[in-house]
Amino acid sequence: MRNSTPAWVRVPVLFFTIFLLMEYFIDSGDQPAFIAYPMTVYFLILVLMLLIAIELILKSIENIMYQTLSEEAKARYRESKSQGWEWAWGKRVYQKLLGSRPIEEEGEIILDHNYDGIRELDNRLPPWWIYLFYITIVFGVVYLVRFHVFNDYDQDTEFEQEMAQARIAIEEYKKTAKDLVDVNTVELLTEASDLKAGEVIFQGNCAVCHMNDGGGGIGPNLTDEYWILGGGIRNVFNTVSEGGRSGKGMVAWKTSLKPSEMAQVSSYILSMQGTTPANPKDPEGEIWIDENAAAEEAEVQTDSTMADTPMETEALNPLEQEE
Numbered sequence: 001m002r003n004s005t006p007a008w009v010r011v012p013v014l015f016f017t018i019f020l021l022m023e024y025f026i027d028s029g030d031q032p033a034f035i036a037y038p039m040t041v042y043f044l045i046l047v048l049m050l051l052i053a054i055e056l057i058l059k060s061i062e063n064i065m066y067q068t069l070s071e072e073a074k075a076r077y078r079e080s081k082s083q084g085w086e087w088a089w090g091k092r093v094y095q096k097l098l099g100s101r102p103i104e105e106e107g108e109i110i111l112d113h114n115y116d117g118i119r120e121l122d123n124r125l126p127p128w129w130i131y132l133f134y135i136t137i138v139f140g141v142v143y144l145v146r147f148h149v150f151n152d153y154d155q156d157t158e159f160e161q162e163m164a165q166a167r168i169a170i171e172e173y174k175k176t177a178k179d180l181v182d183v184n185t186v187e188l189l190t191e192a193s194d195l196k197a198g199e200v201i202f203q204g205n206c207a208v209c210h211m212n213d214g215g216g217g218i219g220p221n222l223t224d225e226y227w228i229l230g231g232g233i234r235n236v237f238n239t240v241s242e243g244g245r246s247g248k249g250m251v252a253w254k255t256s257l258k259p260s261e262m263a264q265v266s267s268y269i270l271s272m273q274g275t276t277p278a279n280p281k282d283p284e285g286e287i288w289i290d291e292n293a294a295a296e297e298a299e300v301q302t303d304s305t306m307a308d309t310p311m312e313t314e315a316l317n318p319l320e321q322e323e
């Protein structure tokens with residue numbers, strides 16, 4: 001038992017080794033394994049308890065054996081124990097860093113003056129403090145040369161880089177979280193898979209009123225360029241999500257369709273523009289022209305409820321948003 005590391009070092013080291021091994025071998029994607037699989041936390045608790053139990057058992061075995069020793073052997077054992085390397089080494093380093101004189105030698109460094117019995121020791125600055133001071137000097141020089149002589153980079157570029165990274169991360173996130181779309185961010189989908197999914201939704205939910213080919217029945221013709229509630233992906237998405245004018249029969253679909261599904265079916269509807277249905281209903285509403293494409297057409301219906309475009313909101317400086 002002599003010269004072995006103490007339990008308070010051994011247990012944490014073993015525990016963290018097992019923890020790291022577990023993280024290394026369990027494939028848990030981006031997340032650490034103990035978050036992805038809560039079961040592993042129980043495993044770790046078990047490991048910890050086992051380690052502590054083993055230590056306790058070793059301790060009590062040692063104790064029993066100690067009791068069987070003769071008085072002389074006991075003394076020798078105690079002495080060897082107190083000379084364990086960890087203490088000798090730790091104490092030496094500690095003393096060195098502290099740099100203080102032992103109490104017996106204080107007579108040598110005491111100063112003459114005496115204020116009502118309060119006297120002063122002329123201790124040297126502790127080495128730990130001096131080393132720290134040297135480190136800060138080195139740091140300062142490196143910093144000065146790097147940023148003020150060679151102008152490595154400044155806060156502005158750092159900020160720009162982080163913002164660019166964040167924008168990329170947002171784009172990535174949006175790809176995996178399609179249901180984040182709302183009326184402000186929706187874009188016309190053109191992927192065949194999205195249009196196919198939109199068609200399925202349309203045939204299942206909308207064709208009863210708008211007909212299979214969008215020609216119109218109870219609901220208006222969706223293939224012509226006339227719109228009651230506005231054309232373009234945002235207006236159509238908004239109509240599908242919030243419903244038509246009250247009492248007309250077009251309900252709000254946001255309760256039964258996911259945002260991604262509403263984007264798909266809206267895109268599918270717009271893909272039918274210009275097709276010729278078998279039995280087209282007469283045009284209703286007005287010709288809708290994209291406000292961006294033809295700004296001079298004053299009488300066309302434009303939607304004033306629209307917020308900023310998604311690009312603009314993303315480019316906002318977060319510091320400016322803080323009130």
Ligand code: HEC
Nearest residue numbers: 205206209218219220227228229230239244245248249250
């Ligand atoms: C119960 C019948 C009915 C169903 C089902 C229905 N609609 Fe409608 N839809 C209407 C009516 C009626 C209107 C006209 C609303 C108005 O005049 O305000 C309309 C209007 C619309 C418009 C606006 C057209 C324009 O000219 O502005 C769109 C887009 C639309 N529906 C899409 C859909 C989609 C997508 C679905 C399926 C998810 C659907 N509708 C299901 C009856 C229906």
